[in-house]
Amino acid sequence: xxxxxxxxxxxxxxxxxxxxxxxxxxxxxxxxxxxxxxxxxxxxxxxxxxxxxxxxxxxxxxxxxxxxxxxxxxxxxxxxxxxxxxxxxxxxxxxxxxxxxxxxxxxxxxxxxxxxxxxxxxxxxxxxxxxxxxxxxxxxxxxxxxxxxxxxxxxxxxxxxxxxxxxxxxxxxxxxxxxxxxxxxxxxxxxxxxxxxxxxxxxxxxxxxxxxxxxxxxxxxxxxxxxxxxxxxxxxxxxxxxxxxxxxxxxxxxxxxxxxxxxxxxxxxxxxxxxxxxxxxxxxxxxxxxxxxxxxxxxxxxxxxxxxxxxxxxxxxxxxxxxxxxxxxxxxxxxxxxxxxxxxxxxxxxxxxxxxxxxxxxxxxxxxxxxxxxxxxxxxxxxxxxxxxxxxxxxxxxxxxxxxxxxxxxxxxxxxxxxxxxxxxxxxxxxxxxxxxxxxxxxxxxxxxxxxxxxxxxxxxxxxxxxxxxxxxxxxxxxxxxxxxxxxxxxxxxxxxxxxxxxxxxxxxxxxxxxxxxxxxxxxxxxxxxxxxxxxxxxxxxxxxxxxxxxxxxxxxxxxxxxxxxxxxxxxxxxxxxxxxxxxxxxxxxxxxxxxxxxxxxxxxxxxxxxxxxxxxxxxxxxxxxxxxxxxxxxxxxxxxxxxxxxxxxxxxxxxxxxxxxxxxxxxxxxxxxxxxxxxxxxxxxxxxxxxxxxxxxxxxxxxxxxxxxxxxxxxxxxxxxxxxxxxxxxxxxxxxxxxxxxxxxxxxxxxxxxxxxxxxxxxxxxxxxxxxxxxxxxxxxxxxxxxxxxxxxxxxxxxxxxxxxxxxxxxxxxx
Numbered sequence: 001x002x003x004x005x006x007x008x009x010x011x012x013x014x015x016x017x018x019x020x021x022x023x024x025x026x027x028x029x030x031x032x033x034x035x036x037x038x039x040x041x042x043x044x045x046x047x048x049x050x051x052x053x054x055x056x057x058x059x060x061x062x063x064x065x066x067x068x069x070x071x072x073x074x075x076x077x078x079x080x081x082x083x084x085x086x087x088x089x090x091x092x093x094x095x096x097x098x099x100x101x102x103x104x105x106x107x108x109x110x111x112x113x114x115x116x117x118x119x120x121x122x123x124x125x126x127x128x129x130x131x132x133x134x135x136x137x138x139x140x141x142x143x144x145x146x147x148x149x150x151x152x153x154x155x156x157x158x159x160x161x162x163x164x165x166x167x168x169x170x171x172x173x174x175x176x177x178x179x180x181x182x183x184x185x186x187x188x189x190x191x192x193x194x195x196x197x198x199x200x201x202x203x204x205x206x207x208x209x210x211x212x213x214x215x216x217x218x219x220x221x222x223x224x225x226x227x228x229x230x231x232x233x234x235x236x237x238x239x240x241x242x243x244x245x246x247x248x249x250x251x252x253x254x255x256x257x258x259x260x261x262x263x264x265x266x267x268x269x270x271x272x273x274x275x276x277x278x279x280x281x282x283x284x285x286x287x288x289x290x291x292x293x294x295x296x297x298x299x300x301x302x303x304x305x306x307x308x309x310x311x312x313x314x315x316x317x318x319x320x321x322x323x324x325x326x327x328x329x330x331x332x333x334x335x336x337x338x339x340x341x342x343x344x345x346x347x348x349x350x351x352x353x354x355x356x357x358x359x360x361x362x363x364x365x366x367x368x369x370x371x372x373x374x375x376x377x378x379x380x381x382x383x384x385x386x387x388x389x390x391x392x393x394x395x396x397x398x399x400x401x402x403x404x405x406x407x408x409x410x411x412x413x414x415x416x417x418x419x420x421x422x423x424x425x426x427x428x429x430x431x432x433x434x435x436x437x438x439x440x441x442x443x444x445x446x447x448x449x450x451x452x453x454x455x456x457x458x459x460x461x462x463x464x465x466x467x468x469x470x471x472x473x474x475x476x477x478x479x480x481x482x483x484x485x486x487x488x489x490x491x492x493x494x495x496x497x498x499x500x501x502x503x504x505x506x507x508x509x510x511x512x513x514x515x516x517x518x519x520x521x522x523x524x525x526x527x528x529x530x531x532x533x534x535x536x537x538x539x540x541x542x543x544x545x546x547x548x549x550x551x552x553x554x555x556x557x558x559x560x561x562x563x564x565x566x567x568x569x570x571x572x573x574x575x576x577x578x579x580x581x582x583x584x585x586x587x588x589x590x591x592x593x594x595x596x597x598x599x600x601x602x603x604x605x606x607x608x609x610x611x612x613x614x615x616x617x618x619x620x621x622x623x624x625x626x627x628x629x630x631x632x633x634x635x636x637x638x639x640x641x642x643x644x645x646x647x648x649x650x651x652x653x654x655x656x657x658x659x660x661x662x663x664x665x666x667x668x669x670x671x672x673x674x675x676x677x678x679x680x681x682x683x684x685x686x687x688x689x690x691x692x693x694x695x696x697x698x699x700x701x702x703x704x705x706x707x708x709x710x711x712x713x714x715x716x717x718x719x720x721x722x723x724x725x726x727x728x729x730x731x732x733x734x735x736x737x738x739x740x741x742x743x744x745x746x747x748x749x750x751x752x753x754x755x756x757x758x759x760x761x762x763x764x765x766x767x768x769x770x771x772x773x774x775x776x777x778x779x780x781x782x783x784x785x786x787x788x789x790x791x792x793x794x795x796x797x798x799x800x801x802x803x804x805x806x807x808x809x810x811x812x813x814x815x816x
Contacts, residue, residue: 199253201228206398208232208253234403235307236396238263238277241410241434242362248306252401257392257808263409266306267358268426273792273803276412279388281374304357359425361433361465364458367655367663375441375660379721379734380776382443383708387777392784393813410434413785414705415726415792416695421688432461432691435698442659444703449569453634455657455671456678457694464687509616511535511606512549513599517542518576518591528593535603538610557581557590559610561728561744565702566604567591570635575600577607582742597636601628612727613746631697634681652676706730707785710776714759719775724785726792729762743770745790753783753814762786780814787811 200209202219203226209219221227232253239245248266250259256277264272376382389412390399401407411434419428438444439454446454515533531542532549538560541553559581567576575597581588592607594600605624606616614620654671655663662671682690698704706723713720713731720740723730731740743764751762758779761771774782791811794804 197231197233198229199232201230201397202226203228208395208397210253236401237303237404237406238409239406240267240358241430241437242358243365243433243437244304244358244362245302245406246304246306250396252396252403255393255395255809256390256399257805259396260392260409261803269430270424270427271417273788273808274411274413274416275409276392277390278408278410278412279390280406280408281384281388359429361429361461364462364653364656367653370440370656371660373441376443379708379732379737380710383710383721383776385443386707386709386781389777389781389784391780392788393809413726413788413792414699415789417792417795418797419692421692425688428688428691428695432694435695439698440659442661444698444701446701447569448662449571449635450697450701451658451662452674452678453697454694455654455675456634456682457690457697458657459652459675459679460682460685461687461690461694464690508536509621511602511616513603515542515603516593518593520589520591533592535606535610535616537615538613540607540610557588559607560613561742561747562607562611563587563728563730563739563742564604564607564611566700568600568632568635570597570632577604579607580739580742587739587741597629597632601625601632604628627696628700630693631700634678634693634697636681708732709774709782710734711772711774711782714771714773722772722774722782724782724789726789729786743768745786745793751783751786753779755814783814784812 201207202209202221205220209216209221209227211219232251233249234252235247236250237245237247246267248263250263254262257273260275260277261272264270264275269275376385388408390396390401390407411431416431419431421428436454436458439446439451512532512534514530516528516530518528531544531554532546533540533542534549534553539556539558541556543549543551543553557579559579561582563578563580565578565580567578568574575594577592577594577600579590579592581590592603594603602625605621605628608624609616609618609621652672652675654668654675657675658671666674682693685693705725707725709722709724710719711722712718719734721732721734723732723739727745729743729745731742732738733740743762747765747768749763749765751760753760757773759771759773760779760782761769763769773779788808788811791808794807
């Protein structure tokens with residue numbers, strides 16, 4: 001700014017005064033140069049009287065040419081002094097001797113009169129040549145005089161140009177007395193843009209160069225490498241389990257495990273280690289393109305924009321999720337107590353939107369929309385769904401994800417740990433939505449009776465979600481948090497009665513009752529016989545009758561590591577337990593038939609715990625019995641006349657609550673009547689309770705939590721399906737869907753991956769080893785599933801727990 005002002009002033013002066021002064025100076029120098037003088041005594045145009053002879057006084061009466069006073073001009077009278085023409089020959093001789101270059105003459109020069117007013121007359125023509133006035137300068141001095149003003153102007157301009165930078169430099173030194181290196185001072189002059197989010201991306205190697213203290217040569221970068229200087233945080237579209245799309249900014253240079261953790265902090269979801277990012281399958285993308293092509297009008301997708309969140313902007317989020325205070329927080333606007341979910345994630349951008357966008361279910365989709373969505377039909381189709389899981393140990397750009405791409409955020413590991421309705425409103429709703437779509441799209445098989453239970457719960461949840469009475473999270477004020485914590489502390493300190501402790505140590509609980517044993521046979525009719533069964537520890541033994549129970553049993557079955565599948569039809573009074581017990585050559589299949597609901601609940605709970613290696617002395621036995629009884633109660637309904645009449649008064653689309661298989665099997669009115677009939681047993685539940693019951697019913701299905709992959713075992717000539725669950729691996733026949741062998745993680749000694757041939761090898765107890773190659777996905781996906789489930793089994797309910805990310809990568813990353 002100062003430079004511009006100074007330049008404008010100089011140019012203005014040059015335009016007004018400087019040019020006239022410069023031209024006058026040049027003409028004066030040239031005129032002086034044209035009058036040679038051998039003595040070179042006169043430096044300027046002024047003539048000194050003592051240096052020239054005094055001419056005789058002219059006649060005052062004589063005319064004075066050119067000497068008249070101009071009108072209106074005061075001051076001393078002026079005289080016209082004309083240089084004499086006489087003595088030209090002598091002057092020419094002298095000019096030739098002195099080497100004069102110019103012969104131009106100054107015809108006249110106006111001089112001021114004497115100070116006392118005396119006027120001098122012009123010299124006469126007879127004046128001698130020596131009396132002529134000669135004043136001049138040499139060529140060197142004349143050239144210097146000619147260039148001097150221009151050099152002065154140039155120097156002035158340079159000073160004006162350098163003055164602002166010098167002043168800024170002096171100010172910086174004054175502000176930083178310690179001084180800085182030259183490189184730092186030069187860098188301070190750069191633009192004020194924040195470059196901290198920028199990094200180098202190596203396109204050929206598909207990797208980030210994040211070690212800024214390394215040289216390019218140490219990173220392996222050659223002269224032909226193409227590096228992209230780009231931002232690390234970019235926009236990404238995520239489709240949540242409830243089919244809601246959010247748009248937010250995430251780190252494309254961090255590993256996926258860290259990215260999912262940041263996303264969950266934005267979305268108010270605890271236990272981020274249970275989720276991951278999934279790419280849509282090619283079949284789903286193909287069906288969506290076909291749907292968009294058939295639609296005449298373009299479909300506008302409602303996207304929730306969360307790009308202004310602290311984590312999205314590349315800033316650090318809150319330090320930890322488990323350091324929140326238990327003091328109540330009140331809404332500053334309404335004055336009412338704030339939601340516990342909002343309190344827990346107080347730094348989330350969803351706080352301003354009251355967290356209701358993701359914590360409540362959206363309206364049920366239409367049957368047409370459901371029919372247009374991709375539904376896996378076979379085990380191979382289900383296996384292809386799991387091929388899109390991203391590697392948790394690599395970044396998004398390393399796996400081909402670009403800015404503004406769309407990914408699916410899903411619960412990858414089916415171990416929903418520490419579900420708390422007070423803090424997990426969003427988490428519970430998203431788990432419910434993922435379970436609901438798994439039922440509707442038949443990703444998990446269920447019976448007709450179970451489908452009606454799921455439909456009744458969906459109908460009840462949709463009613464509660466649409467009403468304005470459920471906008472506050474139910475059950476928050478029912479049990480005070482401090483009282484619950486104190487009661488738990490009291491129980492922990494007391495430890496129960498002494499007699500109960502001694503009883504647990506000395507007496508191991510057991511079950512004994514008459515049950516019917518069913519052994520399926522391929523070439524004959526099933527044999528159904530009653531036996532006296534005794535359940536103790538993790539084994540079940542059966543005898544011919546009660547009297548023979550003191551002797552040797554007919555057979556003793558160890559249920560540790562077995563598959564327990566419910567075989568129940570409440571309407572038909574069928575309460576069966578299907579057991580798949582692993583043996584050397586495969587699976588031993590048998591059924592236990594119970595007489596009533598209570599007997600079934602006790603024996604089913606015992607079998608479930610025994611399959612996990614637990615006994616009935618475990619504290620989870622009674623809650624398991626209660627959960628089974630409540631689930632049976634939901635299934636136990638009878639058609640009432642009121643339910644039939646309600647179908648005409650209720651505005652319900654039953655096709656939205658069941659899979660396509662049942663919409664083709666029954667008419668709309670028939671489905672509505674059966675859904676309302678089942679709804680009678682769940683109509684009194686709260687919103688969160690209904691969602692939790694839906695999740696529990698989903699977890700009780702035989703295929704719950706199984707992730708399928710097409711593999712080929714070592715030594716086998718055909719492909720099989722490998723099911724990966726939270727506690728076991730199952731080898732399944734790809735043609736029939738029947739389980740062949742089960743291996744428990746609790747019996748696993750070690751596993752490793754041969755990255756050269758992409759083969760997974762696992763070693764179990766009793767010298768059992770398996771090896772297989774994955775055909776439907778990379779073997780890294782199965783390796784990560786196994787390591788991830790083992791990592792999740794190490795969690796505890798300590799609220800001060802911090803996630804051990806290093807252990808996760810150690811178990812899942814591998815050494816490629």
